[in-house]
Amino acid sequence: MSSSYDNWQCPLPISDYPKILLAHGGGGRLMHDLIDHIFIAAFGADTLDAEHDGARLDPGSDKLAFTTDSYVVHPLFFPGGDIGLLAVYGTVNDLAMCGARPKYLSAGFILEEGLETETLWKIAVSMRQAADKARVGIVTGDTKVVDKGHGHGIYINIAGIGIIEHNLVIGPRRIRDGDAIILNGDIGRHGIAIIAAREGLEFETTIESDCAPLADSVMRLIDDGIEAHCLRDLTRGGLATAAIEIARSSGTEILLDEKSISVNEQVRGACELLGYDPLYIANEGRYLAFVPKHQAQRALEIMREATPNIEPAIVGRVGAGGDRGEVTLKSAIGSERILDMLSGEQLPRIC
Amino acid sequence: MSSSYDNWQCPLPISDYPKILLAHGGGGRLMHDLIDHIFIAAFGADTLDAEHDGARLDPGSDKLAFTTDSYVVHPLFFPGGDIGLLAVYGTVNDLAMCGARPKYLSAGFILEEGLETETLWKIAVSMRQAADKARVGIVTGDTKVVDKGHGHGIYINIAGIGIIEHNLVIGPRRIRDGDAIILNGDIGRHGIAIIAAREGLEFETTIESDCAPLADSVMRLIDDGIEAHCLRDLTRGGLATAAIEIARSSGTEILLDEKSISVNEQVRGACELLGYDPLYIANEGRYLAFVPKHQAQRALEIMREATPNIEPAIVGRVGAGGDRGEVTLKSAIGSERILDMLSGEQLPRIC
Numbered sequence: 006m007s008s009s010y011d012n013w014q015c016p017l018p019i020s021d022y023p024k025i026l027l028a029h030g031g032g033g034r035l036m037h038d039l040i041d042h043i044f045i046a047a048f049g050a051d052t053l054d055a056e057h058d059g060a061r062l063d064p065g066s067d068k069l070a071f072t073t074d075s076y077v078v079h080p081l082f083f084p085g086g087d088i089g090l091l092a093v094y095g096t097v098n099d100l101a102m103c104g105a106r107p108k109y110l111s112a113g114f115i116l117e118e119g120l121e122t123e124t125l126w127k128i129a130v131s132m133r134q135a136a137d138k139a140r141v142g143i144v145t146g147d148t149k150v151v152d153k154g155h156g157h158g159i160y161i162n163i164a165g166i167g168i169i170e171h172n173l174v175i176g177p178r179r180i181r182d183g184d185a186i187i188l189n190g191d192i193g194r195h196g197i198a199i200i201a202a203r204e205g206l207e208f209e210t211t212i213e214s215d216c217a218p219l220a221d222s223v224m225r226l227i228d229d230g231i232e233a234h235c236l237r238d239l240t241r242g243g244l245a246t247a248a249i250e251i252a253r254s255s256g257t258e259i260l261l262d263e264k265s266i267s268v269n270e271q272v273r274g275a276c277e278l279l280g281y282d283p284l285y286i287a288n289e290g291r292y293l294a295f296v297p298k299h300q301a302q303r304a305l306e307i308m309r310e311a312t313p314n315i316e317p318a319i320v321g322r323v324g325a326g327g328d329r330g331e332v333t334l335k336s337a338i339g340s341e342r343i344l345d346m347l348s349g350e351q352l353p354r355i356c
Numbered sequence: 357m358s359s360s361y362d363n364w365q366c367p368l369p370i371s372d373y374p375k376i377l378l379a380h381g382g383g384g385r386l387m388h389d390l391i392d393h394i395f396i397a398a399f400g401a402d403t404l405d406a407e408h409d410g411a412r413l414d415p416g417s418d419k420l421a422f423t424t425d426s427y428v429v430h431p432l433f434f435p436g437g438d439i440g441l442l443a444v445y446g447t448v449n450d451l452a453m454c455g456a457r458p459k460y461l462s463a464g465f466i467l468e469e470g471l472e473t474e475t476l477w478k479i480a481v482s483m484r485q486a487a488d489k490a491r492v493g494i495v496t497g498d499t500k501v502v503d504k505g506h507g508h509g510i511y512i513n514i515a516g517i518g519i520i521e522h523n524l525v526i527g528p529r530r531i532r533d534g535d536a537i538i539l540n541g542d543i544g545r546h547g548i549a550i551i552a553a554r555e556g557l558e559f560e561t562t563i564e565s566d567c568a569p570l571a572d573s574v575m576r577l578i579d580d581g582i583e584a585h586c587l588r589d590l591t592r593g594g595l596a597t598a599a600i601e602i603a604r605s606s607g608t609e610i611l612l613d614e615k616s617i618s619v620n621e622q623v624r625g626a627c628e629l630l631g632y633d634p635l636y637i638a639n640e641g642r643y644l645a646f647v648p649k650h651q652a653q654r655a656l657e658i659m660r661e662a663t664p665n666i667e668p669a670i671v672g673r674v675g676a677g678g679d680r681g682e683v684t685l686k687s688a689i690g691s692e693r694i695l696d697m698l699s700g701e702q703l704p705r706i707c
Contacts, residue, residue, distance in 0.1 A: 028700020032592025058450040059423030072410030073462035099409040111424035113513045155508040164515030241383025349379020
């Protein structure tokens with residue numbers, strides 16, 4: 006679902022400058038106006054420390070996760086989200102995949118001269134709403150403005166700090182023979198939503214991005230005692246690339262069962278039309294959890310409770326034969342093939 | 357001083373791709389090559405966790421500072437530095453200004469399709485050398501590639517985490533009447549070095565940027581028991597803008613003495629030629645320290661020991677009259693004027 010921008014009125018003093026100028030990044034009066042009237046207004050003065058270039062934190066734990074991601078998606082707004090919401094959820098999800106509870110975010114903006122100020126405001130509001138939903142604070146930030154023709158409206162970097170409240174070690178090397186592989190929902194919606202918006206493709210109904218924060222789902226698994234061995238969100242390169250990366254770093258054999266991998270009918274149709282393989286399409290709200298086989302049913306239930314609107318499924322297992330570092334897909338008709346990494350991606354700039 | 361790139365040979369497999377392709381940001385094989393052969397090679401596999409999109413940290417303290425900065429400077433290489441070194445020092449300095457010891461950095465790259473791979477390698481090596489000098493680790497990263505014509509070679513975001521090892525509260529509100537204001541060196545070199553490189557201006561000798569890490573100087577002050585009330589690096593907007601910001605947030609009167617503010621002769625000449633005021637020119641290795649008057653001499657000594665190549669000076673004081681939120685400059689000939697913020701900056705994209 007899209008953010009509801011209508012609740013928030015763009016603060017008036019900024020509308021004196023309907024477009025971003027180079028001077029908005031120059032450290033002077035206009036930059037201070039931008040910070041006060043857009044960023045502090047949207048993100049809240051309580052968290053964003055305007056007196057400093059940095060935030061002082063007291064996370065209450067000394068085991069932390071730290072991550073960064075830049076977002077260059079185009080178009081800036083697409084069915085189901087926008088670059089701001091995507092940026093917040095993307096970084097929150099990277100922290101969740103480390104088994105960390107996301108807590109603090111930074112926001113670095115690279116604005117292109119000439120960007121509509123109203124657009125920046127909408128994106129900032131969307132970021133605040135996404136941060137509230139994911140229960141994180143945007144605590145520090147930075148703004149640069151580049152000359153027209155050297156950007157694409159707006160690029161956003163979000164770094165994040167999360168706290169690790171447990172003693173599980175989560176990572177590919179923890180994967181064991183026989184582990185069940187669970188996928189939390191259908192795949193391919195984000196990539197197809199972006200390409201449709203970019204190319205003006207129309208389908209019977211609008212395909213919305215799957216953009217969503219994953220931390221709640223992951224925290225529920227861990228709090229319930231599920232021994233998650235490895236967690237991975239399925240962004241650039243999609244499910245196939247994530248599985249291949251994990252197989253290689255763990256040196257295990259991953260077996261995936263195509264017919265248990267859910268793909269929305271319209272996404273499947275779009276992929277056939279465009280010649281894409283849904284296994285390689287980016288998602289922004291989907292992840293794989295590798296869990297011990299005996300906990301798989303319980304993990305499924307927890308994931309279903311966390312996000313009742315999508316249906317998790319066991320989509321594969323770690324091969325008992327072990328150590329091949331490969332991913333084998335059993336197709337819907339029963340044949341088997343080894344999945345390989347693409348050199349790039351089918352769709353650039355989807356995040 | 358420039359980094360010495362010559363010690364490091366660009367790793368061979370990357371030279372098969374002399375220019376960055378969109379596919380290098382696509383999550384596939386080429387992106388993995390880029391991470392392995394450029395980023396892991398330069399930053400070190402020991403710190404950069406290749407298996408995760410995030411780093412797990414154990415900072416050993418629960419009081420932290422967190423900051424972010426994006427770097428869009430043009431040209432990418434300039435006398436005294438480059439965008440990579442600037443990015444590392446810039447974020448390190450923001451942490452130091454919070455009174456924190458810089459510890460972990462993230463690196464987010466936005467590359468423009470067509471960037472020379474060798475250029476990226478030089479910048480990565482320079483970042484590693486700067487990180488070593490500032491005693492921080494680059495522990496997590498991200499790479500995006502944007503279409504040609506939507507970037508400017510390379511933009512870098514660096515977020516940083518520092519640890520706070522003392523109980524001082526540092527910030528504008530701590531400033532007291534009578535505080536001495538110390539500046540750690542001469543001003544204006546960074547901005548003039550950039551404009552000279554950008555516009556091809558030639559001076560008798562080359563003006564080098566003042567780019568430098570400030571954490572060591574700040575940590576020495578704090579370790580010695582100097583009660584630093586406020587610290588501020590003099591980046592975009594220069595000394596004048598920093599002083600005005602501090603006067604406003606603290607509600608105090610700041611008195612600056614122009615003749616004690618050192619400006620290199622060639623920088624002064626360039627400013628006269630170009631119509632710039634050195635007080636508003638950006639620096640990347642200069643800061644103001646507000647300290648109790650009775651500690652000023654000791655603080656000067658410590659700052660001099662920390663960086664023997666530049667000369668710190670007491671450049672002003674906090675007015676006993678208090679509460680005006682203004683900055684008054686006593687000029688070299690004895691007249692007084694109130695300094696005001698510029699709307700933008702004299703020079704865009706200096707950092």
